Amino acid sequence: MPFRIALSGLNAASTGLEVTGNNIANSATNGFKQSRAEFADVYASSIQDTTNASGQGVRVSRVAQQFSQGTIDFTSNNLDLAISGQGFFVLESPDGTLAYTRAGAYSVDRDGYVTNHANDRLQIYQAVAGVGGATTFNTGVLQDLQLPTTPNPPNASTTLSTAVNLDSSQSVPGVAFDPANPASYNGSTSTTVYDSLGNAHTTTVYFRKTATPNVWQQYLYVDGTNIPPDGQATGTPFTLTFDTTGALTQVNGVAQTTALTASYNPGTGASPIQLTQDFVGTTQHGSAFAVNNLSQDGFASGRLAGVDIDAEGVVFARYTNGQSSALGKVAMAKFNNQQGLRQSGDTNWTESFASGTPQLGEAGTSSFGQIQSGALEASNVDIAAELVSLITAQRNFQANAEVISTADAVTQTIINIR
Numbered sequence: 111m112p113f114r115i116a117l118s119g120l121n122a123a124s125t126g127l128e129v130t131g132n133n134i135a136n137s138a139t140n141g142f143k144q145s146r147a148e149f150a151d152v153y154a155s156s157i158q159d160t161t162n163a164s165g166q167g168v169r170v171s172r173v174a175q176q177f178s179q180g181t182i183d184f185t186s187n188n189l190d191l192a193i194s195g196q197g198f199f200v201l202e203s204p205d206g207t208l209a210y211t212r213a214g215a216y217s218v219d220r221d222g223y224v225t226n227h228a229n230d231r232l233q234i235y236q237a238v239a240g241v242g243g244a245t246t247f248n249t250g251v252l253q254d255l256q257l258p259t260t261p262n263p264p265n266a267s268t269t270l271s272t273a274v275n276l277d278s279s280q281s282v283p284g285v286a287f288d289p290a291n292p293a294s295y296n297g298s299t300s301t302t303v304y305d306s307l308g309n310a311h312t313t314t315v316y317f318r319k320t321a322t323p324n325v326w327q328q329y330l331y332v333d334g335t336n337i338p339p340d341g342q343a344t345g346t347p348f349t350l351t352f353d354t355t356g357a358l359t360q361v362n363g364v365a366q367t368t369a370l371t372a373s374y375n376p377g378t379g380a381s382p383i384q385l386t387q388d389f390v391g392t393t394q395h396g397s398a399f400a401v402n403n404l405s406q407d408g409f410a411s412g413r414l415a416g417v418d419i420d421a422e423g424v425v426f427a428r429y430t431n432g433q434s435s436a437l438g439k440v441a442m443a444k445f446n447n448q449q450g451l452r453q454s455g456d457t458n459w460t461e462s463f464a465s466g467t468p469q470l471g472e473a474g475t476s477s478f479g480q481i482q483s484g485a486l487e488a489s490n491v492d493i494a495a496e497l498v499s500l501i502t503a504q505r506n507f508q509a510n511a512e513v514i515s516t517a518d519a520v521t522q523t524i525i526n527i528r
Contacts, residue, residue: 112513112514112516112517112520113514113517113518114166114167115165115166115167115513116167116510116511116513116514116517117167117510117514118152118166118167118168118169119167119168119506119509119510119513120507120510120511120514121170122147122149122168122169122170122506123503123504123506123507123510124507125147125170125173126147126149126499126502126503126506127500127503127504127507129145129146129147129173130147130496130499130500130503131500132145133145133491133496134491134493134496134497134500136489136491137489137491137493137496138488138489139213139457139489140213140214140215140457140486140487140488140489141180141211141212141213141214141457141486141487141489142180142213142457142489142490142491143175143176143177143178143180143212143489143490144175144176144489144490144491144492144496145173145174145175145176146173146174146176147170147173148170148171148172148173148174149168149169149170149171150168150169150170150171151165151167151168152165152166152167152168152169153165153166154166174449175448175449175451175453176490177448177449177490178490179194179195179487179490180212180487180488180489180490181487181488181490182194182482182485182486182487182488183485183486183487183488184484184485185484185485185486186484187484188416188417188418188419188483188484189216189217189218189224189417189419189483190214190215190216190483190484190485190486191214191216191419191440191481191482191483191485191486192214192481192482192485192486192487193212193214193442193473193479193480193481193482193487194479194480194481194482195477195478195479195480196444196477196478196479197442197443197444197471197473197478197479198210198211198212198442198443198444198459199211199212199213199214199232199233199440199441199442199443200232200233200252200441200442200443200468200470201226201230201231201232201233201458202230202231202233202252202254203228203229203230204229204230207460208233208460208461208468209230209454209458209459209460210443210451210458210459210460210461210468211226211456211457211458211459212457212487213226213457213458213486213487214485214486214487215227215486216232218257221256221259222256222257222258222259223254223255223256223257224254224255224256224257226456227456228456228458230456230458231254231255232254232255232440233252233253233254233255233440233441234252234253234254234255234423234425234437234438234439234440234441235247235248235249235251235252235253235438235439235441235472236248236251236253236438237435237436237437237438237439245436247424247438247439247472249439249470249471249472252441252470253438255425255437255438255440256437257414257417257427257437258414258427258437259414261411261412261413262411262412262413262414262427262429262431262433262435263308263411264304264306264307264308264408264409264410264411264431265304265308265407265408265409266304266305266306266380266381266383266408267303267304267305267383267385267406267407267408268384268385268386268407268408269385269386269388269406269407270301270303270313270385270386270387270388270405270406271388271390271403271404271405271406272299272315272387272388272389272392272403272404273389273390273391273392273401273402273403273404274297274299274317274392274393274399274400274401274402274404275392275393275394275395275397275398275399275400275402276296276297276317276319276326276350276352276392276393276394276395276399277296277297277394277395277396277397277398277399278324278356278394278395278396279396280296280319280399281319282319282320282321283295283296283318283319287316287318287327287329287347289314289316289329289331289334294318295316295317295318295329296317296318296319296326296399297316297317297399298314298315298316298317299314299315299401299404300312300313300314300315301313301404301405301406302406303332303383303385303406303408304406304408304409304410305376305378305380305381305383305408306380306381307378307379307380308409308410308411309376309378309380309410310410311332311333311376311383312332312333313330313331313332313406314330314331315328315329315330315331316328316329316331317399318347324351324352324353324354324394325349325350325351325352326349326350326352326394327347327348327349327350328347328348328349328350329347329348330348330371330385330387332374332376332383333376335374337371337372337374337385338371338372339362339369339370339371339372340369340370340371340372340373340384341372342372348361348362348369348387349361349362349363350389350392351363352393352394356393356394356395357393358389358390358392358393358394361387361389367388367389367390367392368386368387368388368389368390369386369387369389370384370385370386370387371384371385371386371387372384385406391403409431409432409433410431411431412429412430412431412432412433413429413430414427414428414429414430415428415429415430416428417437418434418483419440419481419483420481420483421473421474421480421481421482422439422472422473422474422480422481423439423440423441423442423472423473423474423481424436424438424439424440425437425438425439425440439472439473440473440481441470441471441472442470442471442472442473442478443468443469443470443471444468444469444471444477444478445461445465445466445467445468445469446465446466446469447464447465447466448465449465450462450463450464450465450466451465452465
């Protein structure tokens with residue numbers, strides 16, 4: 111009997127060494143979670159047996175995974191993701207099965223999909239355009255995160271917002287308006303607008319004080335061509351009327367702050383350009399001419415310049431034309447019993463009966479942690495503690511071997527009795 115007891119001790123110590131060795135081997139593996147060998151004693155008893163048994167050895171009750179937080183190490187790759195708190199990234203393997211991981215080292219394959227080293231695709235919730243242009247996410251369906259491989263299409267300019275201060279102390283120009291003669295106007299500024307094909311067109315606005323108090327004229331030129339108010343002849347200016355406090359009260363004689371321009375054919379094969387001028391914020395005060403806002407809503411075509419992921423997991427694509435758009439939101443999962451997850455290799459886990467079904471959610475909500483872009487979660491292995499465990503397992507192995515040696519000596523003594 112002592113042989114079997116000691117043998118169970120050797121097996122248990124050997125398993126402990128294996129677990130400790132695996133922890134040490136993966137101490138530099140991103141997202142790795144250390145394991146702990148847990149043991150239980152073995153006793154043979156029956157219902158009628160009320161005596162204390164000496165015991166029949168030890169067995170490995172389980173190898174328990176330890177899901178404590180690993181250190182967050184920062185990198186220079188925006189697609190490196192780390193979770194600070196609870197939760198797992200959701201991956202779809204090439205065979206269509208789902209896996210869960212804390213390892214966030216991702217890259218882009220040739221088709222634009224964001225994958226790990228095993229070609230498992232990162233899962234997101236699809237971005238959906240909501241009412242008023244707000245972006246929402248379809249949290250009921252998982253899909254692969256794919257970065258756009260085609261250019262961002264252009265958007266034609268439709269609105270030109272101009273907020274300036276016109277100097278009320280300036281004099282009325284003494285010559286007829288001529289864009290080539292600075293003496294014929296009191297101030298000017300310019301910006302760029304875009305046609306439906308994304309071609310840029312230089313747009314300049316000129317402001318001219320009139321002899322009528324509190325009334326100014328504005329001339330609009332696109333590529334050197336005068337654009338009058340809608341329905342008016344070329345050369346006709348826009349009229350801006352202010353009250354005695356310097357606030358804008360009328361545009362083109364109507365109590366409004368906007369005015370529509372006539373259509374302009376850019377000559378590029380694009381649709382005609384027609385702008386709504388918005389003068390909200392324009393004032394007439396006794397200070398120097400100043401441009402407080404000059405913006406428009408068009409842009410040229412652009413290619414993908416980079417990807418940003420915020421703490422809530424929203425993935426934004428940045429384009430060379432200065433635009434950005436939400437591609438989706440990184441999906442996360444948690445389990446009632448995460449220690450019951452089955453290890454499947456490549457720092458992935460899969461669902462098991464013991465773990466329960468996954469509970470999907472979003473970063474920063476419920477008990478889910480937040481996502482750090484440009485960072486990786488290091489292994490949670492404590493090397494110092496593992497080295498101590500090695501010494502302990504070695505002593506246990508030696509002690510059980512000594513039991514076998516002693517039992518052998520006792521047996522030999524009994525055999526030698528004559």
